[in-house]
Amino acid sequence: MIAPDWFREDRLPHIYCTGCGNGTVLNCTLAAVEEMGWERDGTAFISGIGCSSRAPGYILADSLHTTHGRALAFATGVKMARPDLNVVVFTGDGDLAAIGGNHFIHACRRNVDMTVVCMNNQIYGMTGGQGSPTTPEGAFSTTTPYGSSEPAFDLAELAVAAGANYVARWTSYHVKELTKAITTGMQTPGLAFIEVRTQCPTNFGRHNKLRRVPDMIEYLRSHAMLVSKYDRLLEEGAEIPEGTFSVGELIRRKRPAMGVKQ
Amino acid sequence: MSRVEFMQGNAACAEGALAAGCRFFGGYPITPSTEIAETMARRLPKVGGVFISMEDELASIAAVIGAAWTGTRAMTATSGPGFSLMMENIGYAAMTETPCVIVNIQRGGPSTGQPTRAAQGDMLQCRFGSHGDYSTIALTPNSVQEMFDLTVKAFNLADRFRVPTFLMSDEVVGHMRERVTIPDSVDITPPAPLAEGSLPYEAGDDGVPGFAPFGSGRSVHVTGLTHDERGYPDTTDPETHDRLVRRLVAKVESARRDIADYEVTNPDAETVFVTYGPPSRTVEQVMRDHPDESVGHLRFRVVWPFPEFALQEFPDAKVFLMPELNMGQMVREVQRHVDQSVISIPKIGGELHTPAELVRVLEAHR
Numbered sequence: 001m002i003a004p005d006w007f008r009e010d011r012l013p014h015i016y017c018t019g020c021g022n023g024t025v026l027n028c029t030l031a032a033v034e035e036m037g038w039e040r041d042g043t044a045f046i047s048g049i050g051c052s053s054r055a056p057g058y059i060l061a062d063s064l065h066t067t068h069g070r071a072l073a074f075a076t077g078v079k080m081a082r083p084d085l086n087v088v089v090f091t092g093d094g095d096l097a098a099i100g101g102n103h104f105i106h107a108c109r110r111n112v113d114m115t116v117v118c119m120n121n122q123i124y125g126m127t128g129g130q131g132s133p134t135t136p137e138g139a140f141s142t143t144t145p146y147g148s149s150e151p152a153f154d155l156a157e158l159a160v161a162a163g164a165n166y167v168a169r170w171t172s173y174h175v176k177e178l179t180k181a182i183t184t185g186m187q188t189p190g191l192a193f194i195e196v197r198t199q200c201p202t203n204f205g206r207h208n209k210l211r212r213v214p215d216m217i218e219y220l221r222s223h224a225m226l227v228s229k230y231d232r233l234l235e236e237g238a239e240i241p242e243g244t245f246s247v248g249e250l251i252r253r254k255r256p257a258m259g260v261k262q
Numbered sequence: 263m264s265r266v267e268f269m270q271g272n273a274a275c276a277e278g279a280l281a282a283g284c285r286f287f288g289g290y291p292i293t294p295s296t297e298i299a300e301t302m303a304r305r306l307p308k309v310g311g312v313f314i315s316m317e318d319e320l321a322s323i324a325a326v327i328g329a330a331w332t333g334t335r336a337m338t339a340t341s342g343p344g345f346s347l348m349m350e351n352i353g354y355a356a357m358t359e360t361p362c363v364i365v366n367i368q369r370g371g372p373s374t375g376q377p378t379r380a381a382q383g384d385m386l387q388c389r390f391g392s393h394g395d396y397s398t399i400a401l402t403p404n405s406v407q408e409m410f411d412l413t414v415k416a417f418n419l420a421d422r423f424r425v426p427t428f429l430m431s432d433e434v435v436g437h438m439r440e441r442v443t444i445p446d447s448v449d450i451t452p453p454a455p456l457a458e459g460s461l462p463y464e465a466g467d468d469g470v471p472g473f474a475p476f477g478s479g480r481s482v483h484v485t486g487l488t489h490d491e492r493g494y495p496d497t498t499d500p501e502t503h504d505r506l507v508r509r510l511v512a513k514v515e516s517a518r519r520d521i522a523d524y525e526v527t528n529p530d531a532e533t534v535f536v537t538y539g540p541p542s543r544t545v546e547q548v549m550r551d552h553p554d555e556s557v558g559h560l561r562f563r564v565v566w567p568f569p570e571f572a573l574q575e576f577p578d579a580k581v582f583l584m585p586e587l588n589m590g591q592m593v594r595e596v597q598r599h600v601d602q603s604v605i606s607i608p609k610i611g612g613e614l615h616t617p618a619e620l621v622r623v624l625e626a627h628r
Contacts, residue, residue, distance in 0.1 A: 063483045076316070077286065077288060077324065077325030077329035077332075078329065078332055081328070
């Protein structure tokens with residue numbers, strides 16, 4: 001078991017469905033916390049609403065499970081009032097990009113020193129599989145029964161544009177790379193945004209011919225392309241296969257940050 | 263020692279917050295409350311505090327609640343439209359028992375309404391505005407001095423009862439300039455700490471659990487979901503919900519006498535004005551102009567939890583007259599607690615009642 005000291009074992013069993021990717025992301029995050037050597041008394045986990053946001057409830061530390069979309073605003077208050085605390089935010093695509101979109105761009109702009117891990121399963125999972133702002137065009141959900149007709153947000157690119165000091169994207173398949181990215185994010189002063197494409201076989205997969213967990217994970221693996229190659233193909237004007245997304249470190253920079261421990 | 267200044271109500275509110283040890287302000291500019299944010303922006307960095315201009319009012323109250331969970335005294339200030347935006351997170355503060363202060367410099371509504379005009383139109387919203395059952399504390403200053411004093415008091419009540427506490431002022435008092443006495447120090451009562459061996463949401467007889475802010479080593483889980491005494495979600499057991507929500511309401515309502523703050527003038531009177539906030543200033547003018555012991559005045563400094571027993575201070579009362587800067591909000595609370603006739607004197611549009619208007623009503627009901 002990874003980071004056994006950080007789990008609230010009396011909260012088990014957890015609410016995640018069989019085959020859900022969120023547990024993997026939680027494991028990778030706690031592995032990064034251990035790697036950082038952070039103390040329980042000096043670390044706070046904050047989240048909004050949704051499947052992703054239940055994660056802090058399973059961690060033995062101070063944790064704030066807030067309202068839908070507002071986790072980053074709550075976290076800004078915690079971190080600005082107590083810069084000596086390490087702050088980690090768990091969020092999801094609905095929480096962060098829909099109802100919380102305004103807080104997302106402003107938290108990146110302020111570059112508040114915190115690590116934001118977004119479990120992007122491209123669906124509203126908790127409410128039973130409705131289309132979200134990251135549901136791919138054409139994908140089926142209970143509210144896009146004829147295929148989504150809206151373009152999806154690229155969360156990592158959005159964080160880069162809005163000013164976060166560290167931005168990376170991986171998937172729940174890439175556990176080693178993901179753990180390293182979260183650790184790097186935690187080491188980087190300013191806002192670190194790590195988007196994790198995760199599988200939701202229950203509410204995304206079953207509407208999109210990816211009902212089996214291995215199929216969903218294989219889909220994530222096979223559609224992830226290293227950002228260096230992705231950018232090169234873009235530059236060359238080469239065709240990028242449909243559904244392919246970039247993974248890796250999108251940016252690491254030193255813009256002025258707020259709420260950094262002195 | 264203390265110092266005497268000539269000051270605006272909103273500035274006095276900010277000074278009261280600073281004196282009370284407020285060290286975090288998250289806000290968004292909105293007329294007619296903005297001077298509070300401006301004063302805090304200028305003053306907080308000089309006392310080691312944090313001022314942050316958030317992206318909207320939802321974020322403002324969220325940041326305040328986050329800061330409060332680090333054990334920092336935290337506040338926001340707003341007006342009608344911003345107050346409406348804060349409602350969901352105010353319910354979150356009530357549910358999670360987060361001590362914080364929300365100042366509402368009320369203006370004419372609904373919607374954008376009259377940004378530069380006074381009203382008392384949010385008196386029921388501050389009590390019932392968020393969904394579900396809960397209880398809150400609301401204070402109603404009528405002077406610049408009370409903008410200072412009641413802001414200090416709001417912080418102490420918020421901490422003592424671990425409840426979002428409202429300073430329900432308005433454009434008249436917020437923008438009024440008067441003499442104010444600022445003491446060198448004020449009484450500060452921090453929240454009771456979480457005792458060793460106690461659970462984070464386990465309360466004693468007073469219904470208020472001990473507070474273990476983040477970083478104090480207690481690994482507290484805070485959630486807006488219905489939770490048990492450990493703070494863990496338990497959203498389907500009817501008993502858990504019943505026990506939690508009844509306690510949230512009872513911890514405030516059962517302390518009504520303790521929290522109550524009101525002034526009684528001429529307790530033997532037969533005709534009694536009941537006021538809160540600036541209409542009390544007009545009543546005071548009427549009583550100065552027409553001294554008459556058969557006319558009384560009950561003035562609330564705290565309206566929520568509603569101190570209904572204060573109405574019994576006038577045993578000979580035959581009629582209560584209630585001027586408010588709304589269509590009649592708190593008057594409903596008075597009406598349901600007395601047998602006598604209660605006459606609402608509503609006024610909207612942004613101006614105070616004139617003394618002549620109140621005298622006319624007085625003459626008609628005696």
